[in-house]
Amino acid sequence: KAGVTQTPRYLIKTRGQQVTLSCSPISGHRSVSWYQQTPGQGLQFLFEYFSETQRNKGNFPGRFSGRQFSNSRSEMNVSTLELGDSALYLCASSTSGTSLHHEQYFGPGTRLTVT
Amino acid sequence: KQEVTQIPAALSVPEGENLVLNCSFTDSAIYNLQWFRQDPGKGLTSLLLIQSSQREQTSGRLNASLDKSSGRSTLYIAASQPGDSATYLCAVEVANAGGTSYGKLTFGQGTILTVHP
Numbered sequence: 533k534a535g536v537t538q539t540p541r542y543l544i545k546t547r548g549q550q551v552t553l554s555c556s557p558i559s560g561h562r563s564v565s566w567y568q569q570t571p572g573q574g575l576q577f578l579f580e581y582f583s584e585t586q587r588n589k590g591n592f593p594g595r596f597s598g599r600q601f602s603n604s605r606s607e608m609n610v611s612t613l614e615l616g617d618s619a620l621y622l623c624a625s626s627t628s629g630t631s632l633h634h635e636q637y638f639g640p641g642t643r644l645t646v647t
Numbered sequence: 648k649q650e651v652t653q654i655p656a657a658l659s660v661p662e663g664e665n666l667v668l669n670c671s672f673t674d675s676a677i678y679n680l681q682w683f684r685q686d687p688g689k690g691l692t693s694l695l696l697i698q699s700s701q702r703e704q705t706s707g708r709l710n711a712s713l714d715k716s717s718g719r720s721t722l723y724i725a726a727s728q729p730g731d732s733a734t735y736l737c738a739v740e741v742a743n744a745g746g747t748s749y750g751k752l753t754f755g756q757g758t759i760l761t762v763h764p
């Protein structure tokens with residue numbers, strides 16, 4: 533079974549631009565979560581989607597948004613980029629349904645650099 | 648607010664040693680705890696998942712224990728090898744104010760492990 537894939541793997545953007553990152557979950561997984569990893573803050577939860585609905589959201593400004601498609605693929609968007617948005621963005625998928633909490637599998641990440 | 652702490656922050660050992668990594672969390676109302684490994688610049692690899700009703704899980708040379716009441720977990724690595732060198736992260740899944748969790752893992756800062764030949 534193919535793992536979680538993320539595209540692009542590396543990205544360089546300028547302050548003020550916007551960016552869209554993509555995540556394809558493991559086949560059969562319907563839950564996709566996004567995390568931001570920085571040296572100073574570590575791994576922080578952004579949001580989670582299940583069946584095209586955002587079920588949970590972390591403490592990030594509204595510039596960070598996401599969506600999920602009917603095939604469970606997910607995108608996250610960051611508008612008006614700031615230097616502090618430079619980070620490794622990781623997505624994870626799981627089989628999480630409405631009750632049980634399942635193991636999360638992570639993709640390789642997208643390294644975003646904002647200049 | 649759930650906080651996760653990992654001790655030590657870094658560990659350097661000779662090959663063949665058995666070692667223990669520690670993880671503590673402040674809110675004992677967790678659904679599960681997961682241990683991950685991260686190689687430099689890479690994503691996370693899941694090592695072990697312990698459900699809240701379980702006390703331990705084993706996979707090969709790895710054994711993880713969970714004590715919810717004291718808010719602690721340990722990851723035991725037997726007969727360490729240079730290939731075990733990586734950052735080890737623990738993460739807990741906790742319910743939010745609405746009683747749900749849905750994918751939100753709270754991570755520790757990690758333990759950087761170096762195993763030298």
